[in-house]
Amino acid sequence: MHSYRFDSPSLDGLRLHDEPMPVPQRGELLLRVHAVSLNYRDLALINGRILKPAMANGIPVSDASAEVVEVGEDVDDFRPGDRVVSLFHPRWFGGRKVAERAIGSYGYNRDGWLTAFKVVSREAVVRLPDGLSHEQGATLPCAAVTAWNSVNGQLPVGPGQTVLTLGTGGVSVFALQYAKAMGARVIATTSCADKAQRLRALGADEVINYRDTPDWGLMVRELTGGQGVDRVVEVGGPATLKQSLRAVAFHGEVVLVGFLGETGAPLDYFDLMGAGASLRSTNVGDRSLLEACVQATAQGQIAPVIDQVFGFAEARAAFEHLRSGTHFGKVVIRVAG
Template sequence: MQIYRFDTPTLAGLRRHEAPIPRPQRGELLLRVRAVALNYRDLALLEGGLLQPRLKGAVPTSDAAAEVVEVGEEVDDFTPGERVIGLFHPRWLGGPKRRERAIGSYGYDRDGWLAEYKVVPREAVVRLPAELSDEQGATLPCAAVTAWNAVSGVGPGQTVLTLGSGGVSVFALQYAKAMGARVIATTSSAAKAERLRALGADAVINYREVPAWAEQVKALTAGQGVERVVEVGGPATIGQSLQAVAFHGEVVLVGFLGEAGAPLDYFELMGAGASLRSTNVGDRPMLEACVQATASAGIAPVIDRVFAFDEARAAFEHLASGRHFGKVVVRVGA
């Protein structure tokens, strides 16, 4: 079979290799990978900043949709031909968030999904409903579950602020609207603003034209601020997010699109009167709930572009360019 590995920690170092097709052991599934979705995390692991991969030369990517080809001994809950998607945290099957349950994440300390075949424990996948294509299903394990986690509990009469038009932010917009909430989004271009409005955003702020966008968020909420901020920017945006959130609202820390930014002032944090919550994607029940909600509500994951398997490096380069809107996907199977 064909797999990709980062022979060197650069985009140019992503190369194809031949490898034997693995065989499933007791309790395992042999999967034919159909589609893989990329995340900013995949690039951050290459840059070697806050995320330092423990496995050198790993097969990248954490998110995929696949078809069951063969089952190992004592597997009676999956059959060949079924479609599945993998858990972002294959060991976090439920229960509270604990550090040890994040061990063994794909592309970090075990090989990821950018391969034609993969063997995984049967507990590490969930079924993909017929309403969702392979490409759509591949986008769900990280970005969709993170967004689902981030906006959980919001509803009519509340306002959610999303930042940008990456995978998590677009999913958060879609889920928040499905829950009946109002959504204010930020973006960098008029073209992306139109697409965000088409997805249901009630107001869009161009942060290049309005650098102090928190003031406009307050103006759009009668001076109160938003009940929930889905914070994906990190150090560069957290200060504005704290100004935009309502007193007793919540800023959900999802990730970082850069490490540069002004130091966070303790009294600014305290004065915001809001709570901060750090997400770590989610567990298996959360993935199942997210998948079911996506299918039953008719939410179509937004895919910017689908690349062929032999165009995998170009897919990473497209993600790195920041020109994408929604998710970037690599089609693995025919």
Template structure:
């Protein structure tokens, strides 16, 4: 089989495919023929040394995949050959509190990932994919969609009448727009261009703020857009450079859910702004297996469609990474696997 690895662990230009053995499933394991993989910003951050957790160099990248079972090991009862499945981002976090060492058990930073033609995993490391969802669509769900689901379904779940603020047009943000609108929430989004603003409105965003035109966009959202009330939830994907405005946009008692770190600038957090917001600041790491299962059921029930910016062939994996790094995409970047 062909599998991709980075020859130089510090360069996105060093992605190379090589022949490797496919492996055979042992007791409790399944062999998956990978059909599609989606990319996340973490896949770039890991290689460039910007990730929040440690990373083992030389691993097969990518955490998100969809495929079909081609063989099962002894004792496997959950799946049979021919079943369609998607990967679980945290293969050993089934529910409740994260297990010890969960950070180094995720694909691409602690163990080999999914940018390969075949992969052997535990039967608990995948969940069923229904026929209504294509492999390319299913591959977008394990990380970005589950993260958005976890962000919106915390201690105070978003429901009809809630107000959600999303930042930009990356995978998590687009999924958050779709999921929030599916339950009847009001969505306010930020972006940097008129074209992306139009796309966000097409997806259901009720208000769009161009942060290149309104620098103090958090204050603007709170005062001008919500009439001084503030939003119930901020899906905070920007990181240190956007957290200040997110805290200015949220209402007292609302949530700022820390997800990403798309910006590297780090001016520091204003403690008095943090304290004065009277908001809950919650950091999440995608979610557990149960969250993915809930997300897939909700996604199917609402008949939603992932926004896929572009699909690349397996031979064009390197250009797919470059396309993601250019940050001109809206939604997800997918690699179709197979020869």
């Protein structure tokens, strides 16, 4: 079978390898990988500037949709032909988040999913409903679950509330779709007029061009009658957090998701205290949250937004496209089919 590995810590080091077919043991599944989707995390792991670098010569990518080919001994809840999606944290099944949940993180210290076949524990996947394609299913484990956690986590948003999303990456687009499905008003940001039109087509009530309006946090205040938004899905990190704190309502919530920007305006204690809002880190979610997210997506007929689907032989081009930042929604690689 064929697998991609990073022979060196750069996109130029992504190489295709011919490897032995894995064999499932007790409680395991042999899966044929149909599609994977990329996250900014996959790029960050290559150079280690923000996250620790991935293990040497590892298989990248954390998110996948696959088909069960063979089941190991004592597996009675899956059978060949079943369609499944991967769990982002393969050992976090539920309960409070603890540091140990990240042990065995795909693409970091455990081989990921950019491979033709993979063996995993039966608990490390959930079923993919018939209404979603493999390409759509591959977008769910990280971006969709993170967005679902952001708007439907400890305190779900609903009618009469306002959510702010930043940019047009996978998490932000999913957060827009889920928030609208829950009856909330959504304000979105982008720097591109074409993307602004697409955000409005998905249901965004207001769109702010953050290049034309650098102090967009104050603009959000104006659009909410001076109150601010109830929830900010914060994907920018240091580059946007100061503006997000200006945009959030007193007693609102800023959900810390990503770190697309490594530098930004200085932030001090009084920025945090003065906002009067709470900050929450998502860390994606556990198995039960993935199951809830998958079902909500299917039953709500929410179509994951896929920017482009690349072939397996075009894996490096898919990473390059993600790195360009021109995508709207998710970047997918079709592995089989």
